[in-house]
Amino acid sequence: MMVGFFFALRAGGVMTSLTEMLALFEVLRKDPEAQSAEQFYFLARTCLVKDERLYDRFDRVFAEYFRGAERAFERLMVGVPEEWLRALGERLLSAEEMRQVQALGGWDKLLETLRQRLADQRERHQGGSKWIGTEGTSPFGAQGYNPEGVRIGQERSRHRRAVKVWDRRDFRNLDDRLELGTRNFQLALRRLRRFAREGAAEELDLEHTIDATARNAGLLDLKLVAERRNAARVLLLLDVGGSMDDHVRLSEELFSAARSEFRQLRHFYFHNFIYERLWRDNQRRHLEIVPTQELIRTYGPEYRVILIGDASMSPYEILQSGGSIEHWNEEAGSVWMQRLAAHFPHLVWLNPEPASRWESTASIRLTRELVGGRMFPLTLAGLNLAIAALRRRGGVADISH
Amino acid sequence: MPAKRFSGTERYVVTEELMSAVNAAVTVGRPLLIKGEPGTGKTQLAEEVARALDRPLFDWHVKSTSKAQQGLYEYDAVSRLRDSQLGDARVHEIRNYIVPGKLWEAFNADVQPVLLIDEIDKADIEFPNDLLRELDRMEFYVYETRELVRARHRPIIIITSNNEKELPDAFLRRCFFHYIRFPDAETMERIIAVHQPSLKKDLLAAALARFFALRETPGLKKRPSTSELLDWIKLLVAEDIPASALREEPERAGLPPLYGALLKNEQDVHLVEQLMFINRRVR
Numbered sequence: 001m002m003v004g005f006f007f008a009l010r011a012g013g014v015m016t017s018l019t020e021m022l023a024l025f026e027v028l029r030k031d032p033e034a035q036s037a038e039q040f041y042f043l044a045r046t047c048l049v050k051d052e053r054l055y056d057r058f059d060r061v062f063a064e065y066f067r068g069a070e071r072a073f074e075r076l077m078v079g080v081p082e083e084w085l086r087a088l089g090e091r092l093l094s095a096e097e098m099r100q101v102q103a104l105g106g107w108d109k110l111l112e113t114l115r116q117r118l119a120d121q122r123e124r125h126q127g128g129s130k131w132i133g134t135e136g137t138s139p140f141g142a143q144g145y146n147p148e149g150v151r152i153g154q155e156r157s158r159h160r161r162a163v164k165v166w167d168r169r170d171f172r173n174l175d176d177r178l179e180l181g182t183r184n185f186q187l188a189l190r191r192l193r194r195f196a197r198e199g200a201a202e203e204l205d206l207e208h209t210i211d212a213t214a215r216n217a218g219l220l221d222l223k224l225v226a227e228r229r230n231a232a233r234v235l236l237l238l239d240v241g242g243s244m245d246d247h248v249r250l251s252e253e254l255f256s257a258a259r260s261e262f263r264q265l266r267h268f269y270f271h272n273f274i275y276e277r278l279w280r281d282n283q284r285r286h287l288e289i290v291p292t293q294e295l296i297r298t299y300g301p302e303y304r305v306i307l308i309g310d311a312s313m314s315p316y317e318i319l320q321s322g323g324s325i326e327h328w329n330e331e332a333g334s335v336w337m338q339r340l341a342a343h344f345p346h347l348v349w350l351n352p353e354p355a356s357r358w359e360s361t362a363s364i365r366l367t368r369e370l371v372g373g374r375m376f377p378l379t380l381a382g383l384n385l386a387i388a389a390l391r392r393r394g395g396v397a398d399i400s401h
Numbered sequence: 402m403p404a405k406r407f408s409g410t411e412r413y414v415v416t417e418e419l420m421s422a423v424n425a426a427v428t429v430g431r432p433l434l435i436k437g438e439p440g441t442g443k444t445q446l447a448e449e450v451a452r453a454l455d456r457p458l459f460d461w462h463v464k465s466t467s468k469a470q471q472g473l474y475e476y477d478a479v480s481r482l483r484d485s486q487l488g489d490a491r492v493h494e495i496r497n498y499i500v501p502g503k504l505w506e507a508f509n510a511d512v513q514p515v516l517l518i519d520e521i522d523k524a525d526i527e528f529p530n531d532l533l534r535e536l537d538r539m540e541f542y543v544y545e546t547r548e549l550v551r552a553r554h555r556p557i558i559i560i561t562s563n564n565e566k567e568l569p570d571a572f573l574r575r576c577f578f579h580y581i582r583f584p585d586a587e588t589m590e591r592i593i594a595v596h597q598p599s600l601k602k603d604l605l606a607a608a609l610a611r612f613f614a615l616r617e618t619p620g621l622k623k624r625p626s627t628s629e630l631l632d633w634i635k636l637l638v639a640e641d642i643p644a645s646a647l648r649e650e651p652e653r654a655g656l657p658p659l660y661g662a663l664l665k666n667e668q669d670v671h672l673v674e675q676l677m678f679i680n681r682r683v684r
Contacts, residue, residue: 030429043425046421046425046426046433047577051573051578052436186526187526206478
């Protein structure tokens, strides 16, 4: 039964491992308190789930798995603490039936009824994947969900106690189906690190100390150097609004990864394409404008520039002066892009659109040419390629003609 | 030996789920990773576990510059070099210059200790990976003296994280995990009762209502937490503010008294003020 639960968890997106499952068994064996269903739920969650964002998925699998399949239940009854059965009983029987059963003579009878009830349930709900009951007509009504996952028919507090913890789904908004994950981004970004010694000399420089001590006829002469720090300077330019709305989460994730990795990170926003102005704060885009020219003056060519945008627009927006959809631009976007690329030799464009679509979109082809072919998909593999491209100079010659 | 079980202390309220997580970690001897909003008592948990089970506590506070090695031991080459200059006899024994870290100290304790590794996410992204073997086998090797240090009693390890960095999978697999959620009103009352036993009922109710309403304000940069609520209530008591001053009444809606204990940046204060102003006009 537990093996089935293990696979149900993995199928449900909680990637738990065998060692974690074994740890749970160990706890269940050693822990005298692991008697009730609720305790079992807590212990299983502690051992198997390592991220609060997965709590909700765990709750759902748990509820689904222990809710009903008859086979699971039958195996459950072998050597399972009584309280657990009672908890299940409370979930599956109405208050009245419980009273009846107790009057009829305790748990033996109750188990019989439960068994029937479970068989019954299988037949009645066979087609559906979710239990949707209406109160009064079915004993499972209280455990039903409406499509939004809101509980209905929950007036019996004692019953609620037996199921509440995992059915409440308190952690629903922590689940965000991370695909790439900040950590992966961070691991990729850290390859951009360039260590340099800056600031006050605080660290012992062993080699120099030995050397100086030897020259000093064996008398100790300490030499200090500054600590090594990550001196990579990164400029992040993000496309916001419009067609980028679909990719907001991905860009945000990259942004937060970059932010925690680089101390010297500056970021600016643009809309669709680079023109003569950018802005620092997306909410005050009309108030705090930074001229692109100022960007070029302020940040030296040692900065690594990462542009993030889908580059999907009408080609006019790139090639024509006045082509911007937002304002009148004196010079075409392509001119500004060339200036940027000429000033910053280390520059890449990350595109969240799938690479298969690039060739068929004129504006993406154009943009790709403008950045000297250094456009990469915004995936982990793409980011790795982009970082590799950032580490070497290049592409300048193709652009400046 | 029947292990003692942790069930909170007189000054620390634990939920049932946290209790079972701690006890599972103690029973099986695995590290327990604790996450949760700031101010939910993550660090304090280790102190209270140590107190409740009557165990010594070793506190390894991780900083952004911490290295995993520092928790094991450090070899003080500079003082050995200096001693050699001064002709100190100690210099012949390398053991004299090996400074044990917190993990070593915990491994060496006479009874099973509690080891707190606080804010593990502050350190470099590879930091947790460097501790895998140590946490798994509870042993490490000292290269300078060629000896193996093994834990005399498997310590109860409690690790806290604020989620600033994601932790590696291999590390997570070796830990038990618990997320301390923000206490609901009922638990909060118990927590306050523990800290302020003589608090008047009506003041408590008014303060809690105000506090939870404030937390629900959309767009707050930093939502006030348990520790801030406790500070606030302490202040309310010290200033002798009556419960009636806390109730939200339309004619004098505004920031709650002594709001500085709850709202920690001026944008939030401004936001709450504005919302209250709007509310007043609607009424």
